Structures are given as C-alpha cells and as structure tokens.
Amino acid sequence: MSKPKVAVYKFSSCDGCQLSILNMEDELLDLADAVEIAFFLEATRRVLPGPYDIGLVEGSITTPHEAERIREIREQVRFLIALGTCATAGGIQALRNFTDVADLAHTVYEHPEYLHVLETSTPVAEHVKVDLELWGCPVNKYQVLECVSALLQNRTPFLPTHSVCLDCKRRGTVCVMVANGTLCLGPATRTGCGALCPASGRGCYGCFGPAPGAEFATTARLLQGMEHFPGEAALLMRNISGYAPEFRSAVDMLLEGGKS
C-alpha cells in the first residue's frame, strides 16, 4: 500500500501551528516515514501533485484570493483538518470583525489602494466543509499527532472537550480566581494546553476556544463582577478566540448590559 499523502497549507497566520509540527523533534522523522509529506512549503521545496489524503490547514481566510484558494484545496484533499484557532475561529485576525475594516485600512495604510483584503477574518468552515477541527493557539503537537495516527489506524481521534478547570484540578493547581481574584477564562475554555496559564499564576485567556457545553453567560457575568479594569472581562473573551460564536454572544450580552 502506498503511504498516505499529507499536505500542510498556510493562510493568514503566524506559522506557529506549522512550527508545532516541526517541533515534534522525537516524532518528526518517524512521521515523515509513515506518511508522504507531499506539500509543506515551510519545510520543503519538493511539491508532489495532488490529490492528497490529509490536508492540514493553518490560518484564517482574510483575502479574496484565500477564499478562492481554500475552495481549490478542498477539491484536492480527502480529509481536511483545520489546524489551530485561526483556522477554527478566525483567530486573532478576527478582531477586525468587530471594527470597520474599510475605515481601518484607510487610516492604517499609507496607500490602502495597494491592499486586497476581506472585511472579515473567518474560520475555514465558513468557506468549505471541514472534517476535523483542532483548536489551540498554537495547537498541541500531541493532538496533531493523535489525529494523524487515528486517521492512519482508521479510528476516531481521542480529543477531549472538557474545560481547563478540570486540568487545573488534575495538576493540583490552586484556582487563581478563588485564591487571588484573578480573572480566568478557564471555566469556559476547551482543554488542550495543559492549563498552562493558571500554573503560571495567571488567568487563562482562552486560546483553545470555547469548551463545548460550558456556561458562557454565567462565566462572563462572574468575570465581569471580578474586574480590576473596566471592560476587562469582555476584552478577555474577545481576544484570540473572540469570534467563536459562544464567546461572541457572551461578550455581546456583557456589552449590552443584558441579563440574558
């Protein structure tokens, strides 16, 4: 049997998720043995023609060209994985979705006429069918490995969806909210990072996106009640994963002063 062909693509992003693949120092050579790395510009000039069995897509869609390119890629790829919070929620670039980009471009650039950008930064799934979403800013490299392994073994990948709070309990990290009154998005944020921020004595800022089934409105109101700076809770939720629908509507509720 020939090896499955893997393609890695970049859209609007910082390269951090692709680097997470290259950071698999112990596994990279075995991985390159198990699959055919057919397209991965950050790592190699060699490009093998499609179609590809697995496509890993880093980044969000922010230009007309990218919107076109993701559709072409979808045609080429059998199983498409959105890699990281830019690809799953529009990422930090989606902060533009809450402002007027036309305005921004005209005031930010000397020559805005040179630019070709979309009004919004959107997740891959708003453009094409996505087979699997892997959250994180950056993604956890072991989750990437788990997904590729699962596909090779024809099984469903094991990707837990509980909140960061549970990870703190498992690590034995004292709750930064309860002990220090620190704002923490852990109760509403998906597991995957290993609860790094509370372990560093600070609050979670939500880079793994919303945890399915979490109490978003309750968390938002709780955080608002703990603010040290006015508007801090809304800013915390409207950051790297701010365009994810759950965080978006929780912030809308706060900004409207509503009691939904």
Added chain:
Amino acid sequence: MRQNIEVDALARVEGEGALYIRLKDGEIAEIQVNIYEPPRFFEGFLKDRYYQEVPDITARICGICPVAYQMSSVQALEAALSVQITPQMRLLRRLLYCAEYIESHALHIYMLQAPDLLGHDSALSLAAVAPDVVRQALRLKKIGNNLLRTIGGRSVHPVNTCVGGFYRWPDVQAIRSLIPELEWALEASKETVRFAAGLAYPEFEMDYEFVALTRPDEYAIYDGEILSSTGKKITPEEFEKSYIESHVQHSNALHSHTSDGNTYFVGPLARLNLNFEQLRPAARQAAEEAGITLPLRNPFKNLLARAVELVEVCDVAIELCRSYQPTGTSHAAIQLKNGEGAGVSEAPRGLLYHRYIVDEAGKIRFARITPPTAQNFAQMEADLWQFAPRVIDLPHEDATLACEHLVRSYDPCISCATHFLKLTIDR
C-alpha cells in the same frame, strides 16, 4: 537562453512570499521580493487593549520568534510606565531569549538554509543520507524548546512574560535539570560551527551598512543601544528618526531605509560583525578555530554567524541556569500613568523595534512595530540586483535556486513583516 525567474511561493521561509526577476531584451529590468502574505492589522488590534494584554497579542505576530515580540513590547511598555525590573528578572529574560535563539537558529541552520548548500529540498530528504546531522539538529532544537517550556509554559507563544517581569518564577530544580542537555548543546554548537565553516557558500559580497544592538558588557540580544557600522550609535527612542519606512506597491510589508536613503542589513551577520569583541571566549574561540575572519560581507554566511551565536547562547544559557536563584516577587508593581516608550531587542533574524503610547487608564493609544524582515526587504532586493546578473546565465533551475537561497539566507519572517504598518487611528 536567459529567462525570467518566477518563484510564486518561496519554500522554507516563515510566511508567504514570492520572488520575481523579470528581463527585458535579455537584461534584468525588474526585481521584486513580493509579499503576498495577507496584511495583518496588529497595531490596530492593540489600540484600546490594556497594557498587560500586549505581550500575549504581539507574540501572535510570529510563531517562530514570539519571545522577541514579547521582549521588545514589555521593554517599551516598561519605559512608558517608568517601571524598573530587577537584575534577576533581566537575567531570566536573557535566558528565555537564549532558548528562542537555540530553537530558531537550529531550525534555520539545519532545516531551512543548509539543504540549499547540500543540494537537498529539505531536512527530511537530508535525513535519508545524513541522519546523524538531522538528529543532532532536532536534539538541539528540542533543548531550546524545553528551556522555553520550562520558563514560559510552552515553546510557541509562551505565557509567563508580563509587563514588570514574569507571572511566576520558574522552578529552580526544573531549570537546573536542563544543564546537562545544554552542555551537550554547547558541544553540538561548536560542531555546528565546524560544519558551517566547511560548507561551500556562493561567492558574493556586498558593502553593507550593518545595524544591530550593542552593549559594552555582553553580546547584545535582549537590550542595548543601536549601532551602525557607519559608527552612528543611537538610543532606542531615536530609532524612528534614523530608520525610515515606506509602503511600496508590490508588498504588504513596508520597506526600510536609513535617514540618508540607504538600505541596511539587520540579523546575525550584522550582530557578529559589530559585536564580535563582546562574545564570550567559547564562541570567540569556535569562530577563530573555524578560521572566520571579520567582517563577513557575504549574506549566505548568515548561517555561519548563526552557528557562532548558537555557541554563545548555549554558553550563556548554562551560566544563567547555574546561577538562577530567584528571590522576592517575580514582577514589579505597576503605577498607571500617561506615557510613551520604545523597546528594542534582537530577534533571531534581526533588530525588532516597538513603541507604544499608554493612557492613564492603562490602555494602548498608539502602537508602532518594526520587524527585522521589513528592514531587510530593501536590502534583499538590492542584493538581488547585484547577484542575479551573475547567475542568470546558469540553467534556469539553478539560477532560480540560487536567488531563492539568497532570500532564505536572511531567514525572512514574512508573517512578521506584514503588519508593519503605520497606525494613525484617532477616534
């Protein structure tokens, strides 16, 4: 026959760029390092955020050098807020920066640039014929990443840096336990210098103006004054008066020139040429044993400079791990006030400048970020004008590869460069 060189997607660089060399009547008529990486509006996003959010947001400019973005931004904000960090905090920041250098330099030397010099498409194909070289590279990279993780929680977008210091002191035992691997890394780095000195670089020299941070007492990475090879030395606050940016049509990044209108060069070659005297004995000895004579004016030999720096940062990291003994609070108290401040550090690929204005509520009113690659773009194009005529008569694939290699030798971080945009929003 001479042909246009058109590389629609540069490989083994961070971000998306293209390279076009177009001929007219057999002569080179146009050269573009074309940046089609989409524009990213970071300076705009920073406005109206609180100061303590800045290092987490600016880290997202670059997944390869997030520490550099964190270090320049916290220094700029500490200047704006008149915050003094303790010597211990500064040492830990230097150690964190060493970790990023180990990771980034090992990646670039072995996985991004060396394949060009060894006739390979990638480190993966290189691994088939020289597995030990690639395994050594991966182990070095891993040591850098482990140190990043021990201090910052994770290697890409670490979480422990804050304005005023660190959220938490890393565990002393965890830091000490990294020393044996770092000792291995120091030896592997010396071997890397020998490896790098033995490579056959294309012959090409330019009379560059080099610009890098400098300090009298150490090889400047984390902080310092800005020195040019013309002899001009300025403080970080004076940067924008001496180094000017402009927006050109074929690029979503700005291009930089000196106030005299010259292109200039930032990165490993600039640092090594300007600061060789400040290297510690281990790195200096490694360079001398490898027969490196300064100044190096061949951009391809950025790799060689990176190798020497790898020795330096491993050596520094060992000392800092040994002496690490935190006491007291890990971060200084912040008093909010109106203020403006600049911060400069040396990202692995060159000088990185940040400037912020904060208001009395602690919110960012203005942000300006000048990444290294944006400063190098004009120089890369100037290089290509000199270099391309020498290779244009080679077989087309060889000519293309040679020009691509020149761009790659700068370790361009194209993702970073695309949000290097003026922000003049005032609402």
